[in-house]
Amino acid sequence: VASSWINGVRADRIGAEDRGLHYGDGLFETITCIDGRPRWLALHLERLRRGCQRLQLRWDDFQMLGAEIQSHTPAEGRCIMKLILTRGPAQQRGYRPSGDETPTRILRRYDWPAERAPAPTGFRVAVSSVTLGLNPLLAGLKHLNRLEQVLAQAAMGAAPLEEVLMLSSAGDVIGGSRSNIFLADETGLFTPSLADCGVEGIMRQVVCASAAAHGAPVRVRRVARPELSQVREAFLTNVRWGVQPIGLLEGRPLPERQHARALQEWLDAPHA
Amino acid sequence: VASSWINGVRADRIGAEDRGLHYGDGLFETITCIDGRPRWLALHLERLRRGCQRLQLRWDDFQMLGAEIQSHTPAEGRCIMKLILTRGPAQQRGYRPSGDETPTRILRRYDWPAERAPAPTGFRVAVSSVTLGLNPLLAGLKHLNRLEQVLAQAAMGAAPLEEVLMLSSAGDVIGGSRSNIFLADETGLFTPSLADCGVEGIMRQVVCASAAAHGAPVRVRRVARPELSQVREAFLTNVRWGVQPIGLLEGRPLPERQHARALQEWLDAPHA
Numbered sequence: 001v002a003s004s005w006i007n008g009v010r011a012d013r014i015g016a017e018d019r020g021l022h023y024g025d026g027l028f029e030t031i032t033c034i035d036g037r038p039r040w041l042a043l044h045l046e047r048l049r050r051g052c053q054r055l056q057l058r059w060d061d062f063q064m065l066g067a068e069i070q071s072h073t074p075a076e077g078r079c080i081m082k083l084i085l086t087r088g089p090a091q092q093r094g095y096r097p098s099g100d101e102t103p104t105r106i107l108r109r110y111d112w113p114a115e116r117a118p119a120p121t122g123f124r125v126a127v128s129s130v131t132l133g134l135n136p137l138l139a140g141l142k143h144l145n146r147l148e149q150v151l152a153q154a155a156m157g158a159a160p161l162e163e164v165l166m167l168s169s170a171g172d173v174i175g176g177s178r179s180n181i182f183l184a185d186e187t188g189l190f191t192p193s194l195a196d197c198g199v200e201g202i203m204r205q206v207v208c209a210s211a212a213a214h215g216a217p218v219r220v221r222r223v224a225r226p227e228l229s230q231v232r233e234a235f236l237t238n239v240r241w242g243v244q245p246i247g248l249l250e251g252r253p254l255p256e257r258q259h260a261r262a263l264q265e266w267l268d269a270p271h272a
Numbered sequence: 273v274a275s276s277w278i279n280g281v282r283a284d285r286i287g288a289e290d291r292g293l294h295y296g297d298g299l300f301e302t303i304t305c306i307d308g309r310p311r312w313l314a315l316h317l318e319r320l321r322r323g324c325q326r327l328q329l330r331w332d333d334f335q336m337l338g339a340e341i342q343s344h345t346p347a348e349g350r351c352i353m354k355l356i357l358t359r360g361p362a363q364q365r366g367y368r369p370s371g372d373e374t375p376t377r378i379l380r381r382y383d384w385p386a387e388r389a390p391a392p393t394g395f396r397v398a399v400s401s402v403t404l405g406l407n408p409l410l411a412g413l414k415h416l417n418r419l420e421q422v423l424a425q426a427a428m429g430a431a432p433l434e435e436v437l438m439l440s441s442a443g444d445v446i447g448g449s450r451s452n453i454f455l456a457d458e459t460g461l462f463t464p465s466l467a468d469c470g471v472e473g474i475m476r477q478v479v480c481a482s483a484a485a486h487g488a489p490v491r492v493r494r495v496a497r498p499e500l501s502q503v504r505e506a507f508l509t510n511v512r513w514g515v516q517p518i519g520l521l522e523g524r525p526l527p528e529r530q531h532a533r534a535l536q537e538w539l540d541a542p543h544a
Contacts, residue, residue, distance in 0.1 A: 024296030096425035133405020145417035
């Protein structure tokens with residue numbers, strides 16, 4: 001059961017005229033909070049700011065958003081805060097924004113999900129038959145048009161998998177349905193370019209920054225599907241999972257997790 | 273100002289946990305109502321039924337939906353009814369549907385929009401720089417993930433255009449941002465295939481059925497962008513506009529409207 005605040009007031013209903021509902025016209029952030037601290041908050045707010053610019057969604061007060069998230073974060077324990085920022089109630093019928101909308105902000109606090117039994121052998125992952133359409137104008141954003149991810153998750157059914165990988169409609173590997181992917185070959189780590197589709201995850205940013213700081217920058221590039229059958233190591237990232245090694249990739253065991261372990265240690269250190 | 277009913281009750285707020293808001297996980301129909309009669313109602317409900325099947329959104333009672341729309345249609349005058357059917361309140365966090373959600377239905381009645389001065393020379397239309405991602409699983413559906421159309425409409429700005437055409441990411445012509453397109457060459461009418469993206473409009477169906485009944489079926493096929501510079505006639509369709517001739521296509525006047533006129537006459541006849 002979630003607690004919910006809308007435009008700063010405890011509430012759990014929004015106007016049925018909201019463009020977030022009608023068109024998915026908005027953005028969201030999923031923030032992990034641990035012992036009173038919303039983690040990576042500045043990065044979340046910065047991504048949201050970029051998203052607002054790209055969608056021409058007029059919102060300025062990111063400091064207030066941060067303070068609001070902080071104020072609703074319990075001093076102890078873990079929870080998940082989801083922030084949705086829509087363009088707001090429609091001022092006219094039809095797709096075209098008037099430009100004068102007042103955004104709606106929805107903040108919902110969820111219990112930390114019950115953990116499954118840990119997977120000592122790593123996540124089991126396969127490629128979904130659901131693909132991602134290409135759109136450079138929306139690529140990278142955590143916007144509210146998420147039917148492709150819904151279909152990919154629904155298609156998993158009862159398959160013994162912790163995550164599915166999604167390809168672009170052009171056939172390239174983009175990432176997990178709710179995570180980013182990193183792969184390693186003998187020259188180091190690489191991760192798919194998100195220039196045409198996919199979400200630029202916060203943990204992806206953190207991993208890239210950490211790797212660069214350690215003198216082994218991650219290459220961001222096109223990743224063709226056949227490369228999956230050649231890598232020795234791969235891991236998934238999101239803010240809840242952190243760095244999650246893949247143990248079984250399309251049925252093939254991945255023997256190594258040297259990069260994942262180094263990153264996990266770095267993430268667990270007090271500085272992170 | 274709209275009137276609004278939610279799950280059959282007069283209301284204008286929905287739960288902030290609705291998957292329609294979080295993911296655009298739902299469908300909609302825009303129905304024109306004239307003098308007590310929701311036009312093409314059976315076709316709208318049939319498209320909605322197909323959409324529910326494709327999204328595995330469990331809804332059975334389309335007859336009740338039709339009765340509800342009919343009951344809120346004023347006996348005189350014109351209005352627009354928008355029906356949104358979402359997968360309903362989330363039963364768990366995350367993209368994956370539980371399969372046990374109870375859909376939310378939102379019915380909103382809008383005044384008929386004020387008409388602009390009629391355009392005796394036809395609509396002015398150009399190609400948008402905003403493209404449509406390819407996804408066969410979503411193609412054709414009138415789902416709630418509409419950011420591409422929002423961006424295309426926003427990008428029109430103050431350009432002297434009544435509509436913009438959208439290309440697929442593969443560069444093919446798909447349709448208008450809120451309409452379908454038909455084109456004519458010396459062999460007759462053709463319209464873009466919507467196998468990979470686009471919305472299968474109700475008026476598009478009506479036009480195709482009428483043309484077939486008159487012995488000149490519309491060819492549905494891939495339409496490459498350069499063809500736009502060669503057609504002698506083109507028109508747009510949606511339920512509000514009916515058949516709307518294009519007078520100026522990317523700055524080039526289109527001299528003919530023989531097919532559009534024949535279809536308009538047929539649509540205006542009492543049988544339609």
